[in-house]
Amino acid sequence: MQGPVCPVPHHHTDQIVIGHGSGGRMTMDLIQNVFQAQIGNPYLSQGNDAARINLPAQGSQLAVSTDSHVIFPLFYPGGDIGRLAVCGTVNDVAMLGADPAYLTAGFIIEEGFSMDSLQRILQSMADACREAGVQIVAGDTKVVEKGNVDGLFINTSGIGLILPDRKIGGQFAQPGDAVLVSGTLGDHGIAILQARGDLGFESEIISDVAPLNHMLKNLLEQIPDVHVLRDPTRGGLATTLKEIACQSQVSIRLQEAAIPIKRDVMTACEMLGFDPLYLANEGKAIVILPEEKSDKALTILKEHTYGRLAVRIGTVSHENPTEVLLETDFGSTRILDLLSGEMLPRIC
Amino acid sequence: MKDPAFLEGYRDAELVKGILKQIHQRVTCHWSLMEICGGQTHAIMQSGLDQLLPDAIELVHGPGCPVCVTALELIDQALWIASQPNVILTSFGDMLRVPGSQGDLFSIRAAGGQVKVVYSPMDAVRIAREKPDQQVVFFAIGFETTAPANAMAVIQAEKLQLSNFSILPANVLVPPAMHAILSSPGNRIQGFLAAGHVCAVMGYWEYPSIAEKYQVPIVVTGFEPLDLLNGILKTVTLLEAGEVRVENAYPRAVTYEGNQAAQDLVKRVFEPVDRNWRGIGTIPKSGYGLQKQYRNFDAGQRFDIKELHTEESKICIAGQILQGRKTPSQCPAFGTQCTPYTPLGAPMVSSEGACAAYYRFRRKH
Numbered sequence: 001m002q003g004p005v006c007p008v009p010h011h012h013t014d015q016i017v018i019g020h021g022s023g024g025r026m027t028m029d030l031i032q033n034v035f036q037a038q039i040g041n042p043y044l045s046q047g048n049d050a051a052r053i054n055l056p057a058q059g060s061q062l063a064v065s066t067d068s069h070v071i072f073p074l075f076y077p078g079g080d081i082g083r084l085a086v087c088g089t090v091n092d093v094a095m096l097g098a099d100p101a102y103l104t105a106g107f108i109i110e111e112g113f114s115m116d117s118l119q120r121i122l123q124s125m126a127d128a129c130r131e132a133g134v135q136i137v138a139g140d141t142k143v144v145e146k147g148n149v150d151g152l153f154i155n156t157s158g159i160g161l162i163l164p165d166r167k168i169g170g171q172f173a174q175p176g177d178a179v180l181v182s183g184t185l186g187d188h189g190i191a192i193l194q195a196r197g198d199l200g201f202e203s204e205i206i207s208d209v210a211p212l213n214h215m216l217k218n219l220l221e222q223i224p225d226v227h228v229l230r231d232p233t234r235g236g237l238a239t240t241l242k243e244i245a246c247q248s249q250v251s252i253r254l255q256e257a258a259i260p261i262k263r264d265v266m267t268a269c270e271m272l273g274f275d276p277l278y279l280a281n282e283g284k285a286i287v288i289l290p291e292e293k294s295d296k297a298l299t300i301l302k303e304h305t306y307g308r309l310a311v312r313i314g315t316v317s318h319e320n321p322t323e324v325l326l327e328t329d330f331g332s333t334r335i336l337d338l339l340s341g342e343m344l345p346r347i348c
Numbered sequence: 349m350k351d352p353a354f355l356e357g358y359r360d361a362e363l364v365k366g367i368l369k370q371i372h373q374r375v376t377c378h379w380s381l382m383e384i385c386g387g388q389t390h391a392i393m394q395s396g397l398d399q400l401l402p403d404a405i406e407l408v409h410g411p412g413c414p415v416c417v418t419a420l421e422l423i424d425q426a427l428w429i430a431s432q433p434n435v436i437l438t439s440f441g442d443m444l445r446v447p448g449s450q451g452d453l454f455s456i457r458a459a460g461g462q463v464k465v466v467y468s469p470m471d472a473v474r475i476a477r478e479k480p481d482q483q484v485v486f487f488a489i490g491f492e493t494t495a496p497a498n499a500m501a502v503i504q505a506e507k508l509q510l511s512n513f514s515i516l517p518a519n520v521l522v523p524p525a526m527h528a529i530l531s532s533p534g535n536r537i538q539g540f541l542a543a544g545h546v547c548a549v550m551g552y553w554e555y556p557s558i559a560e561k562y563q564v565p566i567v568v569t570g571f572e573p574l575d576l577l578n579g580i581l582k583t584v585t586l587l588e589a590g591e592v593r594v595e596n597a598y599p600r601a602v603t604y605e606g607n608q609a610a611q612d613l614v615k616r617v618f619e620p621v622d623r624n625w626r627g628i629g630t631i632p633k634s635g636y637g638l639q640k641q642y643r644n645f646d647a648g649q650r651f652d653i654k655e656l657h658t659e660e661s662k663i664c665i666a667g668q669i670l671q672g673r674k675t676p677s678q679c680p681a682f683g684t685q686c687t688p689y690t691p692l693g694a695p696m697v698s699s700e701g702a703c704a705a706y707y708r709f710r711r712k713h
Contacts, residue, residue, distance in 0.1 A: 017454040025689045200467060270355060272467065329361035330573065332396020334709040
């Protein structure tokens with residue numbers, strides 16, 4: 001036996017690797033150490049899905065967000081890149097408690113891309129805009145040489161007004177708050193894997209991609225004092241809650257048995273070695289609000305198509321700040337951390 | 349009990365509590381058990397079973413994580429191959445993050461090398477068919493569990509006369525590792541939970557002689573909470589009674605003889621060779637190399653791999669952890685310098701690695 005030995009760490013500081021786009025720890029490090037260092041300002045530092053901009057003349061605030069969509073494949077069960085590009089930005093704006101109104105869209109298209117596919121994607125964007133009640137008011141088109149992008153990438157930006165009584169953000173979770181989720185987790189991640197032919201078996205899982213603004217508007221009209229709204233996209237529920245726990249300097253305790261996961265999703269995860277708590281969602285909201293409002297909030301969410309399976313999954317606590325703890329059915333507890341590297345690239 | 353046709357049947361909280369109670373009642377003194385397989389380590393940590401067992405039962409985490417024990421020289425070879433032009437290196441996902449002497453497969457990919465994650469070696473064969481102008485190499489890691497599929501990939505490639513497919517053979521074997529652990533000075537393992545998936549392929553006919561020679565009970569154990577607790581209960585019962593024998597606590601997947609067709613396939617393609625285990629050292633006849641008639645599918649021979657300078661640094665205690673001599677939380681770097689996103693050692697990289705399992709599920713404050 002040669003005794004204890006171990007390899008040198010590899011930190012990936014010299015070049016971008018795929019894990020930098022995972023939405024987890026590496027993305028966070030990249031944003032803090034590279035982007036914030038050069039272009040940081042108090043708005044960017046808010047660390048939410050959208051920035052909150054003051055409009056002193058109107059006495060209100062504006063939510064501003066942008067998101068680039070590089071999903072592969074472009075079409076998948078339950079959606080396509082067009083629907084995703086609209087819903088992703090609508091949801092990011094809505095997560096500040098804002099009412100999304102206007103979007104911009106930038107298209108980077110590969111030479112040779114099928115006109116028919118482009119038409120289908122635009123049709124899908126139009127449908128999603130109608131559903132969400134938003135308009136695309138500015139656009140840009142670039143075509144690049146074959147091989148320089150994979151088919152089509154879309155960037156969307158969005159704005160919406162925040163009503164004056166809304167104080168919603170990842171930094172506002174308070175001990176004692178209830179943690180709700182608007183439906184089953186991991187559907188989008190597994191649907192994308194299936195569309196890539198990576199599952200190796202059939203499943204009927206479809207992506208949950210959907211605009212959540214109407215559901216959240218209903219919720220906030222009746223319960224304006226919601227503390228946190230966040231959509232658990234890349235990095236999944238666990239990574240998103242960990243971010244919130246860090247922003248608010250609280251801990252979040254989850255009951256494993258309460259977390260809704262479809263059996264098909266769970267089975268696919270078991271076979272492929274994924275943790276559904278880290279899989280992406282594109283049509284789910286995490287809602288954190290005062291305990292006494294949680295039952296009413298669940299009733300309101302369940303009235304909406306996209307919140308039918310809403311459920312309470314945990315509680316915010318002051319103990320062990322920044323930790324997310326999962327209580328198992330057996331009475332043991334485990335720690336949930338940020339996603340630490342690549343899980344599935346190009347899921348959104 | 350919930351639907352036993354699905355996994356939740358083996359996660360039933362009431363049944364779990366029932367077996368835990370029996371274990372608590374049966375234990376009278378301290379016992380050190382080793383779960384060999386990293387998948388079991390992961391499952392134990394994920395469900396927090398270690399928090400619920402009596403303090404007198406110490407679970408020692410074995411070397412059964414193929415990503416962790418794959419020798420540095422093999423990883424360096426894979427890195428070298430992946431950086432060659434017109435080569436596609438295919439591998440299971442975890443392997444991409446394991447650091448070699450310099451960098452990992454992610455770095456090679458970022459620098460323009462073609463590295464693809466596959467879920468089965470047969471996917472690598474498919475890629476070789478689709479891309480006849482590229483050399484496709486599969487990094488064939490794993491224990492006896494992956495060996496049949498790895499063997500099948502070679503047989504298929506031969507059948508299809510694919511001259512652009514090869515494997516980098518890196519399979520390792522459980523029984524020689526058990527011999528190495530039990531015969532090492534200072535061994536403190538008193539009972540084994542044998543790896544259920546390995547036994548599903550190989551059976552457990554190799555284990556009675558090990559149990560006899562080293563006087564340790566061995567219980568074939570599955571991966572769900574009830575499976576694991578059942579395995580622990582049987583092992584503790586044997587230890588408390590002073591009995592030494594092999595038992596099967598995973599009969600729904602494992603027979604004494606194992607999967608004969610799979611074993612035949614493996615024998616046809618592979619032969620046992622001495623293999624270096626990362627952090628442990630060379631163990632005689634503990635790996636699979638290609639049989640003579642299949643050596644033209646050996647990537648090590650197909651590529652003119654120059655003398656590579658491999659170098660381990662001596663920062664962490666991965667070797668002692670892989671041998672069950674120390675637990676991850678006894679490492680000074682654990683959770684500080686060494687985390688899953690800045691791994692110092694392979695056990696922190698793979699989800700089956702003991703350090704990653706500790707970090708993810710039960711980080712020490």
